Amino acid sequence: MNSFWNGKRRYIALLLFLAGVFVALEVPPVIPFIQLPGENLPAGYNIPFTDMRITNTLVAAVIVWLLLLLFLVYIARRRPSDGSEVPPGGFYNMFEALFEGLMGFIGGIAGGPHFRLIFNMFMTIFLIVLLSNWMSLVPGIDTVGFIHAHTKEKFDPETQEYKVITTDGFEIYQGFLGISYVNGQCNWISPADEAAADDRAMAAALAARAAAEQDALVEAAYARYQAEHDDHGDEAPGETADDAHADDDHATEPVETDEAAAAYDEVLAARSAEKQARRDRGCYTGVAVSSWEDGYEPAEKDAKKAPIPLHPDPSSDDAKRVPWVVLPLVRVASTDLNMTLTLALIAVVMVQVVGVRALGISYFTKFFNFSTLFKSPLGGIDVAVGLLELIGDFAKVLSFSFRLLGAMFAGAILLFVMSFLVPILPWPFFILEFFVGAIQALVFALLTAIFMQLATISHHHDDEHDHAEAH
Amino acid sequence: MDPQSTIVLGKAIGAGLAMIGAAGGGIGIGLSVGGAVQAMGRNPDHTPTIQTNMILGVAFAEAVAIYALVVSLIILFVLN
Numbered sequence: 001m002n003s004f005w006n007g008k009r010r011y012i013a014l015l016l017f018l019a020g021v022f023v024a025l026e027v028p029p030v031i032p033f034i035q036l037p038g039e040n041l042p043a044g045y046n047i048p049f050t051d052m053r054i055t056n057t058l059v060a061a062v063i064v065w066l067l068l069l070l071f072l073v074y075i076a077r078r079r080p081s082d083g084s085e086v087p088p089g090g091f092y093n094m095f096e097a098l099f100e101g102l103m104g105f106i107g108g109i110a111g112g113p114h115f116r117l118i119f120n121m122f123m124t125i126f127l128i129v130l131l132s133n134w135m136s137l138v139p140g141i142d143t144v145g146f147i148h149a150h151t152k153e154k155f156d157p158e159t160q161e162y163k164v165i166t167t168d169g170f171e172i173y174q175g176f177l178g179i180s181y182v183n184g185q186c187n188w189i190s191p192a193d194e195a196a197a198d199d200r201a202m203a204a205a206l207a208a209r210a211a212a213e214q215d216a217l218v219e220a221a222y223a224r225y226q227a228e229h230d231d232h233g234d235e236a237p238g239e240t241a242d243d244a245h246a247d248d249d250h251a252t253e254p255v256e257t258d259e260a261a262a263a264y265d266e267v268l269a270a271r272s273a274e275k276q277a278r279r280d281r282g283c284y285t286g287v288a289v290s291s292w293e294d295g296y297e298p299a300e301k302d303a304k305k306a307p308i309p310l311h312p313d314p315s316s317d318d319a320k321r322v323p324w325v326v327l328p329l330v331r332v333a334s335t336d337l338n339m340t341l342t343l344a345l346i347a348v349v350m351v352q353v354v355g356v357r358a359l360g361i362s363y364f365t366k367f368f369n370f371s372t373l374f375k376s377p378l379g380g381i382d383v384a385v386g387l388l389e390l391i392g393d394f395a396k397v398l399s400f401s402f403r404l405l406g407a408m409f410a411g412a413i414l415l416f417v418m419s420f421l422v423p424i425l426p427w428p429f430f431i432l433e434f435f436v437g438a439i440q441a442l443v444f445a446l447l448t449a450i451f452m453q454l455a456t457i458s459h460h461h462d463d464e465h466d467h468a469e470a471h
Numbered sequence: 472m473d474p475q476s477t478i479v480l481g482k483a484i485g486a487g488l489a490m491i492g493a494a495g496g497g498i499g500i501g502l503s504v505g506g507a508v509q510a511m512g513r514n515p516d517h518t519p520t521i522q523t524n525m526i527l528g529v530a531f532a533e534a535v536a537i538y539a540l541v542v543s544l545i546i547l548f549v550l551n
Contacts, residue, residue: 402538443531
């Protein structure tokens, strides 16, 4: 295995290059589809036994965890347990060098009684973020997936919200800044469709009633005919004309038979049961009060703007108008705000935990500092500073999550665009992304360590000492 | 102009304006790298420390530009 990679196989790189040229010339380029929230995998890829949908960024996150677990087991098995000096080599050696380097680095910043705790958090966050950042460099990630028709977002006039509809017609609720959650139970039905379904149900009910009435009429007419032919077989023609006239009278006036009313009620009850079932599942049930407004008026626009069905038949004309896009099976976890926000919350909460461990309950005087309010003429400033610290800790969450999200999402877009602009040689940008991923992971983890170190320092007391010495 | 084009126009202009914020990040990165290179020239023995701190400072300055980038990405891809 080692000899295979010993530098004699460089023609593999050349072959890959030629393959890139071939692909770039032969395969027509597709427009990269960029979406900020993680895309949902199609229905059928739910979490087993539930209706919860899986996003492709979650797949990447799970892969990262499994890789870290394997990595941990590997490192633990390779570690010489009895202190025997087995000369380490290969991957283990590389990791040990990295580990020791980072340990010294963090020791210089946050050496002290809480070094172990801080370094554990640092290394955990570093490895998670590093692995998930570097996943964007792996071929197939972000590119291999399900091809589907891209359907656009819809504005819902009832709830005044935008709704994204996935390929299979499930709603994604978009909350603040692309944090999305999915109602996996509901197919999206627009208010116009809902009204059309109502109209169809009403028409079906009317038709059923008319059919029942018709049946009743035919029945009655047949009965009369039978009776006439049995009883008055030798009637005068004038009387039959009278009878026909009487039949016409019968036909025009509505016959309220029980069967007709039952048929009518049955159809409408089925429709309202269907709507109730949707409502019971927590689905949005649109009722068209006004016409469906999304800036689209079928009468004025040309046929190109006509709505594209959610499941276009690939051989139909509709399919030719569909922008087909790839829904990647795995998308880099740190390009999803859910992932970065979670890490940021964990980091900031752990900063508070470290602070409380170091300083006890007096840690919170950092935020609510009323001790000098009436002692010193400038005590009010301390209160304001404390409140600013409190706000600053919430700002830390935002800045942590947006820094990582922005860097990695922009990197992913850069890789998309460059792969489509320069399909033969996008490698320099992959090298750039390699460094950006490493630096962002280091910055995320290092900032956590620095904030933790700052939280362990009781600067309140130090300030008083400084003031005393200064005076 | 039809409403769809107006929306696209507004999104493009807004995203472009939001990226003005990246100028601040550029200035910051330039200043910090300039200072670090001067310091490394003066005492090359401290190059590793200076380099580490420089990369950290660059990452912080870059973060501001990234915020602008995130805003413009949200304007482009999340707003509709």
